[in-house]
Amino acid sequence: MNILLVGAGLSGAVIGRKLAEAGHKCRIIDSRDHVGGNCHTERDPETNVMLHVYGPHIFHTDDQEVWDYVNSFAEFMPYRNRVKTTAQGKVFSLPINLHTINQFFDKTFRPDEAKAFIEEQGDAGIEDPKSFEEQALRFVGPDLYEAFFRGYTEKQWGCSPTELPASILKRLPVRFNYDDNYFFHKYQGMPRDGYTAMIEAILDHPGITVELGTPYNSDMADKFDHVFWSGPLDGYFEYEHGRLGYRTLDFKRFNYEGDYQGCAVMNYGDRDVPYTRVTEHKHFSPWEEHEGSVCYEEYSRAAGPDDIPYYPIRLVDEQAMLNMYIEKAEGISGVTFVGRLGTYRYLDMDVTIREALDAARYFLGCVTEGKPTAAFVPS
Template sequence: MDILLVGAGLSGAVIGRALAEAGHHCTVIDSRSHLGGNCHMVRDEETGVNVHVYGPHIFHTDHAEVWGYVNRFETFQPYKNRVKTTAQGQVFSLPINLHTINQFYGKTMRPDEARAFIESQADTSITDPQTFEEQALRFVGPDLYEAFFKGYTEKQWGCSPTELPASILKRLPVRFNYDDNYFFHRFQGMPERGYTAMIADILDHPGIDLHLETPFTPEMAGRYGHVFWSGPLDGFFGYELGRLGYRTLDFERFTATGDWQGCAVMNYGDRDVPYTRITEHKHFSPWESHEGSVLYREYSRACGPEDIPYYPIRLVEEKALLADYVARAEREEGVTFVGRLGTYRYLDMDVTIRESLDTAAAFLGRDANQPMPSFVKAPL
């Protein structure tokens, strides 16, 4: 079968590779001038640093099959994400751990003492946290919430934490030991040559044709037996019902000599600092050596029609509109919506790959007359 994959990021590449290896002919198109989607990396001409163009992506997973898959196409170097934050005139480590707690309160507590102390700070009257703020107040109390979460969250999401669901904060752990590794997954690392090189190798198959700077047009679908769409779900329908809400990022680049901030990621928790964080990209490739350094201040704001969508908002209004688009998508034939944009969900890279492998398996495993569903992973 001739298959069209819209989007040359992880979803399109992984699905396309699996189908091509099974004997299908796959055409992958992307409206951008590069492959890799928001994982795209490029060498900075001034410093030689391999830069994460759309913000840093650290690979972490508990899926042994996914880890084996990416290492099939790229050598992954060990890398632990150790985030720092500047708040209230001091630098702390994140996620909140025993060092953070002792430093913030000027104490020398052991794990059991710190656990009891934080529980004494928490608002135990909140038994079923519904909002981000309630979740934070219940589990860390007002002091740590104000220092590390409130201002950062207001900048990142452009609204009060009282308007955000508790589920956002549930992804951020509090540790009562000195482990400052931001992630807790078994497998963690960075691609030696970068994600763009890895995705180029995934797409390097005689059964795959790649066309960049090629926007999708509706008449294309009629020339293929099936379409896998990893662009914006609402974009497939020309935004006829309205636009799903996203946050986007603006990047302010600057360079330095030597080591400018001593870490890859420095968050800024105070509300009066307009940016959310500064990233120093040579620290993401510690096996390389560069005298120069390139850094980016990140500013979060509402995503406009011409902006790159990063984070789906998924509040009440967006979920209602999403339900309308999902219902419409399920009436479509010959197209499957995949990936972060196609399913309007925040997905880590390993989940994107896992779902892409599952989507390809579903396509290959169905009976000849069995239709492929619009969503292998439901957005709602």
């Protein structure tokens, strides 16, 4: 079969590779001039630092198959994401851990003492938190909420935490030990040569043709047996029912001779600091040595029509519009919607790869059995 995959990011590359290995001809197009989507990495010509061009991506997963898959296309180096935050004139570790609690409250708690103390800080009167703010106040109390969550969340999402669902803060964001590893997954690392090199290796198959700088137009679909769409869900339908909400990021780059902040990520929780964080990219490759440094201030705002969408907002007000697009997608044939943009969900890289592997297998199974494929791969 002749397959068109729109988007040369993780979803398109992984699905294309699986289908090409099964004997299908895959054409992958992308409107940008590089593969990798928002995971794209490149060497800075001035400092030779590996840059995460669209913001940092740290690979972390408990999925053994996904970990084995990425390691078959790239050498992954050990990496632990240790995030710091500047708030109220001090620097703390994130996520909130025993060191953060003791430093913030000027205490020397043991784990059990800290747990009891934080429980006392929480608002037990909020029995069923509905909003992000209620969730935070219920579990960490007003002081930690104000220092570490309120300002950062307002800047990141562009609205009051009272307007965000409690599900964004899924669990108690506190550790009662001194573990400052931001993630808790079994496998964590970075590809030695960057994500773009890894994705280029995935795409390196005789059954795959990649065309960059090539926007999709609806006439293309007629020339193929099936289309995998990893662009914006509403974009496929030319925004017929309006635009779904996304946040985008603006980056202010600056160079520094030496070590600017001593860590890869420094968050800024205070509301009077306009950016959400500063990333120093040489610290994402700690096995390398660079005298020069490249840093980015990150500013979050609502995505406009010409912006790169990063994070789906998924506010309650958008649910009706989203449902209309889902219904419209399910009413057509020959197209499968995949990835963060195609399914309008926030997905980490490992989940994106997992779903891409599952989508390819699902499609191949439908072809073998002569069954029609669904617009969204059944979970």
